[in-house]
Amino acid sequence: MDFSIALQIFLSGLNLGCIYTALGLGFFIVYNVTRVLNLAQGEFVMLGGMLTVSLYTAGTPLAAAIAISVVITSLVGAGIYRAVIYPARKAPGVTKVFLTLGCAFIIEGIALRVWGWEFRSLPAFFNTPTIKFWDATIFGQTPWVIGITLLMVIGLFLFFGRTIHGKALRACANEPLGAKTMGISIERMALFSFILAAGLGAVVGALITPLTMTSYSMGLPLTAKGLLAAFVGGITRAEGVILGGIIYGMIESITAGLIPGGYHGVIALAILIGILLIRRRGILVTAGKG
Amino acid sequence: MKDEIKQNNIPVLELNDITMRFGVLTVLNGVSFSVPEGNILVMIGPNGAGKSTLLKLISGLILPQKGDILYHGKRINGIAPDKITSLGITQLFQDIQLFSNMSVIENVMVGCHLRARTGLLSSGLRLPSGRVDERNMFDTAMTHLSMVGLEDKASSNPNSLSWGQQKLVGLARALATGSRLLLLDEPYSGLLTFEVNKLNNLILELKKKGITSLIVEHLTDILMGIADQVIVLDYGEKIADGTPSEVQKNKRVIEAYLGEQVTEE
Amino acid sequence: MPFNVRDMIEKTGRISSTNQQYLAAGMFTILIMTIPLGAGAYPNTVMIEVAFYSIVTMGLIMLTGFTGQISLGHAALFGCGAYVSAILTTRYLVPPWPALFLAAGFTGAIAYAVGRAMFRLHGLILAGVTLALNLLFYYLIGSISGLTGGAMGIMNIPPLSVAGYTSQSVLFNYYLLWTIAILLLIFSLNLADSRFGRALRSINTHAGGSEEAAQVLGVNIMKYKVWVFVLSAVYASIAGSVYAHYTRIIEPNTFMLQFSALVALMAIIGGRSSPWGAFLGAGLIVSIRQLLREFMPLIIGGPTGSYELIAYGVILVVALLFLPQGLFPIVKKAILRRKPVSQ
Numbered sequence: 001m002d003f004s005i006a007l008q009i010f011l012s013g014l015n016l017g018c019i020y021t022a023l024g025l026g027f028f029i030v031y032n033v034t035r036v037l038n039l040a041q042g043e044f045v046m047l048g049g050m051l052t053v054s055l056y057t058a059g060t061p062l063a064a065a066i067a068i069s070v071v072i073t074s075l076v077g078a079g080i081y082r083a084v085i086y087p088a089r090k091a092p093g094v095t096k097v098f099l100t101l102g103c104a105f106i107i108e109g110i111a112l113r114v115w116g117w118e119f120r121s122l123p124a125f126f127n128t129p130t131i132k133f134w135d136a137t138i139f140g141q142t143p144w145v146i147g148i149t150l151l152m153v154i155g156l157f158l159f160f161g162r163t164i165h166g167k168a169l170r171a172c173a174n175e176p177l178g179a180k181t182m183g184i185s186i187e188r189m190a191l192f193s194f195i196l197a198a199g200l201g202a203v204v205g206a207l208i209t210p211l212t213m214t215s216y217s218m219g220l221p222l223t224a225k226g227l228l229a230a231f232v233g234g235i236t237r238a239e240g241v242i243l244g245g246i247i248y249g250m251i252e253s254i255t256a257g258l259i260p261g262g263y264h265g266v267i268a269l270a271i272l273i274g275i276l277l278i279r280r281r282g283i284l285v286t287a288g289k290g
Numbered sequence: 291m292k293d294e295i296k297q298n299n300i301p302v303l304e305l306n307d308i309t310m311r312f313g314v315l316t317v318l319n320g321v322s323f324s325v326p327e328g329n330i331l332v333m334i335g336p337n338g339a340g341k342s343t344l345l346k347l348i349s350g351l352i353l354p355q356k357g358d359i360l361y362h363g364k365r366i367n368g369i370a371p372d373k374i375t376s377l378g379i380t381q382l383f384q385d386i387q388l389f390s391n392m393s394v395i396e397n398v399m400v401g402c403h404l405r406a407r408t409g410l411l412s413s414g415l416r417l418p419s420g421r422v423d424e425r426n427m428f429d430t431a432m433t434h435l436s437m438v439g440l441e442d443k444a445s446s447n448p449n450s451l452s453w454g455q456q457k458l459v460g461l462a463r464a465l466a467t468g469s470r471l472l473l474l475d476e477p478y479s480g481l482l483t484f485e486v487n488k489l490n491n492l493i494l495e496l497k498k499k500g501i502t503s504l505i506v507e508h509l510t511d512i513l514m515g516i517a518d519q520v521i522v523l524d525y526g527e528k529i530a531d532g533t534p535s536e537v538q539k540n541k542r543v544i545e546a547y548l549g550e551q552v553t554e555e
Numbered sequence: 556m557p558f559n560v561r562d563m564i565e566k567t568g569r570i571s572s573t574n575q576q577y578l579a580a581g582m583f584t585i586l587i588m589t590i591p592l593g594a595g596a597y598p599n600t601v602m603i604e605v606a607f608y609s610i611v612t613m614g615l616i617m618l619t620g621f622t623g624q625i626s627l628g629h630a631a632l633f634g635c636g637a638y639v640s641a642i643l644t645t646r647y648l649v650p651p652w653p654a655l656f657l658a659a660g661f662t663g664a665i666a667y668a669v670g671r672a673m674f675r676l677h678g679l680i681l682a683g684v685t686l687a688l689n690l691l692f693y694y695l696i697g698s699i700s701g702l703t704g705g706a707m708g709i710m711n712i713p714p715l716s717v718a719g720y721t722s723q724s725v726l727f728n729y730y731l732l733w734t735i736a737i738l739l740l741i742f743s744l745n746l747a748d749s750r751f752g753r754a755l756r757s758i759n760t761h762a763g764g765s766e767e768a769a770q771v772l773g774v775n776i777m778k779y780k781v782w783v784f785v786l787s788a789v790y791a792s793i794a795g796s797v798y799a800h801y802t803r804i805i806e807p808n809t810f811m812l813q814f815s816a817l818v819a820l821m822a823i824i825g826g827r828s829s830p831w832g833a834f835l836g837a838g839l840i841v842s843i844r845q846l847l848r849e850f851m852p853l854i855i856g857g858p859t860g861s862y863e864l865i866a867y868g869v870i871l872v873v874a875l876l877f878l879p880q881g882l883f884p885i886v887k888k889a890i891l892r893r894k895p896v897s898q
Contacts, residue, residue: 102871109864220812224690227683265694277672375773390763400757404773413749414742
């Protein structure tokens, strides 16, 4: 195979992989602190994109637009927790998952009302639609995607591993009762996890808008894909989510490159679902509490 | 003692070198014994001695890590629990686990599950064959419920029954399967005296019909009277296997079991 | 002593006296069958939609009610029935009714295969997988455009005929749909009070069953979970096939995640404990949608789709927070209070 094609596929796969990883991390954070699958995660991504576009086209400089949209989306995340999840904290997990679904509907509806049906787009950061990298041509956005995802991952690792706050969050996930006796407020941690996941989602949204455009209805498919990627790698471990995301991205890129026609979405999904059905708890998770 | 064979039959149940470890805890260590058909076997031993685990191994809910379980000479390791029931083994749990989302008689009818083969279509379409099956299952269930004397509670919800009554319903449900080997996990716990006598008589009746009962229990005095065979487990090991009187004289048993009781007081 | 199990069961708080249920079904049938004679074409059209949703929801309720498992992918099953019927009748000129059966069989077979693999996953992952499978179906339909017409979909699907009589009239379709819906309701009610239904209830740990106890009584857990999933798939497929013949044009966007979520919403609101909940949930949601479509443009402008989405979300949240059992238990209590309970 041609080196440039292989490189292209690889980089494209990395690009997609980073997107799925970043999506998956949003689920990871919320799930591991609250045991809730946040089906509104995709909506956070959509909001991040939409808000950035609106602000930017209204004249705000790009960086500021992104920052503001992250803040707003984080507030939405906080709102979801406070208004919906917290009151239902004693309910079974399934109920909470459906509550997030309800929130996803509401957000989608509001987005439709505010922004209508059209797809919106952003220019690539640095205004470079494509870049030549070695022999391959990649989207100008790709370095940003990869770079920022990398920063995110490192940041999260440092946060969860080194800081008191991060350790507290992990404590909540692994040992809620113990965490409580240590004086950690689970509710605070849960709130924080929602805010963090929402903020991350918004960043992802801003990142991918130059590539895929945003529209009010992109939330649910993103949720489905991000969830799948996270589960395939193993949602209880960060390494798992990253692995799942990269695998998904790579498979999609490879199938897109090698198989003509628009089948790559289908095949990649099918392969991933297949993996999950075989390795039921995800690739990196061995038996134990899931 | 292991070689006791009734008439010319293979023992109904035989365990060979059963070992189970949960993490660092060895729950069962090389336990072996055999049970002649129609015996009432009582298994005693201090808490945590692995008795409940042993029952779950036999009924197929847990897989033995090492060792074999033979039913009528045939190895049943790894067979799914519902299949094992179809072979004739059923269990009554310590906490009974009646289905609270259906009436008492329906509970017992679940016990009749394997007696019919009414499937999805015949149930949904109310085909005549399905209706005949329903009637038969109902009759069988009522018969078993009457056996434990609770036919007037047929339409009640299980939660409205006393613990002793629930136990009896659980027993009726287990018997409705037609199993020839009963695994009873602490059936006497929580029963009032008259209920204990009722249960005793029932188990003896079952013995007359050739049904083998394997009873895990704490209350040794009551059971010494009806037991044919007693096995004592201590820390996952079998330390005695014989008739009640033999076991009562066994030094190790006295040390391990009765000795502990003395020090507890 | 009367054999009739149904006479025996008087107060269980859930599927109670089945004779009462049949009576209710009878009255319901009479009600449904007489409505269109008074109402105009528009309400009847809306009612047809309610019937479609009810059928799919009923299948979903049986799945969730009996096994506690959620599926967020029933749009794919609905769509599978629709597409298989459409393809068979347009390309291969198979008559509609046999095509419907074939579609149901096909969808059921797929559900069987998927179910066997899926039910070894635990609860929440299942939701994720069904969501992903729905997406997979959507992409698949879009890709194999040679067969499915891709994004354009399939057109000119022949209508259904009953005993040689074909009609495009609203009345005809109304009776057709509701007959099917009621027949399926009765099938579901029969199922609940049967060996199959008892086995299902016994393994439903969310509602008082016990998997362990069921197993030692001889109930094969996996088998029943898979079969009830297949059943819910067949219900959705039937609805899908009839839908294809009704609208005569199908395209991928109908079978997207929003539909799955909507049906799940109807199941939750209606009440997961009984097939009746399907009518309640579907009826309520469709009514609200109609109200919004009528009135929102007058009050505030904007695409009506947005208010529906918001309304659905709000209803779901409110229902889950305050009425987790759905509407059915409440309605049932209200009705039973009027009738003296026979002891």
